[in-house]
Amino acid sequence: MPSDGKSGAQGVDPEQLWLRPAEPRRGRRPSFSREAIIAAAVELADAEGLDAVTMRRVAAEVGAGVMSLYSYAPDKETLLNLMVDHVSGELTVTDPPSGDWRADLKTVAHLQRAHMLRHPWLPAALSTHRVPGPNTLAFLEHALAVLRPTGLDGASKLEIFAQITAFVAGYVTHEIAQAAASRAPDRAAAERRYLAAVAADGRHPELAEALSAPGRPLTPDSTFARFLSRLIDGLDTG
Amino acid sequence: MPSDGKSGAQGVDPEQLWLRPAEPRRGRRPSFSREAIIAAAVELADAEGLDAVTMRRVAAEVGAGVMSLYSYAPDKETLLNLMVDHVSGELTVTDPPSGDWRADLKTVAHLQRAHMLRHPWLPAALSTHRVPGPNTLAFLEHALAVLRPTGLDGASKLEIFAQITAFVAGYVTHEIAQAAASRAPDRAAAERRYLAAVAADGRHPELAEALSAPGRPLTPDSTFARFLSRLIDGLDTG
């Protein structure tokens, strides 16, 4: 499924990427498949993070030469887009909207959060690679259906979906950083010591008090639900 | 202001970074300054984006050899942290909290948005480099003072500030992407054509309708204010 797809500007051309028919019935048959390459890249990212996804490592994983990858994706940025849409295939929604659009929208966001926690590289990849593929569009279609009862116009519905997604990505990014910090106790302790030192300098009384009276520790689940409710319950139709 | 600062784990050690006294009164005197290096890096990022900030280019800008930079910052990640805190110096707040903490918190968020629009690389840098320096902590101190009337505990106040910051960063990221798209008309047109093609395939009726009935175009300013209000007005003290 190769092609040269000349593109004048920078970035990824969605038409070249997603609307390409599978025509070539001549010439040497492909030894690999786009699917296998994407799957290998996703596996790498899941296991070792986005930085581990190099063309060389992906090629080694599928047993191909490095440059063979370029027959299946014109460049790495495209490969990242393909990865994002690939995992978005897990976001399949079976239930039709219930009619309670706020509840449905919260379900959408919870699905997204679980999805991003399963693929921790997603928030970072999403922030730079935003060419929606078929799986992403299927999920968008569902979100728009959920928002139908609001009677809002198209631009508003799209904006709400984009903002919810951005919110979830931001939240999960933060959540993952916290979790990583607690898995590196040395670093977390160093940060606590640093903040304590700052709080003790007398010029940060509010910080000092906040650190000395922390209150009950917050769980990511309930905090997420709380912020999400605030955001969604505040949405008004019209 | 150099040092070797051995750090066992990965990442940046906040104590080594921000709590270092200026002791060395022996040996060759520095030819440059941390300030000048950071300023040059920020200038580069403002003008050409984060990718333009390479050690070589920063060094050239300051008139130093590449490796001289490493006397002022142990590695590039540290330099990015320094850049973030450097520009956060612009976030100085003079007015004390008014007592209307919701209004004050909205002002905080609007300050952050203006700040990030002035330094479009900030959201990306923030998502990976989160070791708060003195300027960041000063702003945090102000935010905590703003939240005092809520009577919330420390962890909740810190969480609210983190979430507001994440929300603003997410919003501005999106806003910048939109603006960049409208500055690359070819790409925007290609994306529109692509979405129109998808909408015409019959399997995306909601998307088709959303695109055909877009409604009044949304301005970033008012959309931001609207989402922010939803988020903040929904916060309850208790």
Place this chain on the structure above:
DNA sequence: TGAAATTCTCGTACGATGTACGAGAATAGA
């Protein structure tokens, strides 16, 4: 049945990046 056209494979090579190393220059205290 060739010959030509097409398509995929992948070794080699190039420019860019972050930074380790260590020799040399400058400064301070003895």
Place this chain on the structure above:
DNA sequence: TCTATTCTCGTACATCGTACGAGAATTTCA
């Protein structure tokens, strides 16, 4: 003046994305 300390920076290396082009596989056409 000697020695310890601190900063400067040329060289070198591993790693990255990917351009190039020769060779292998397969189809189409004469």
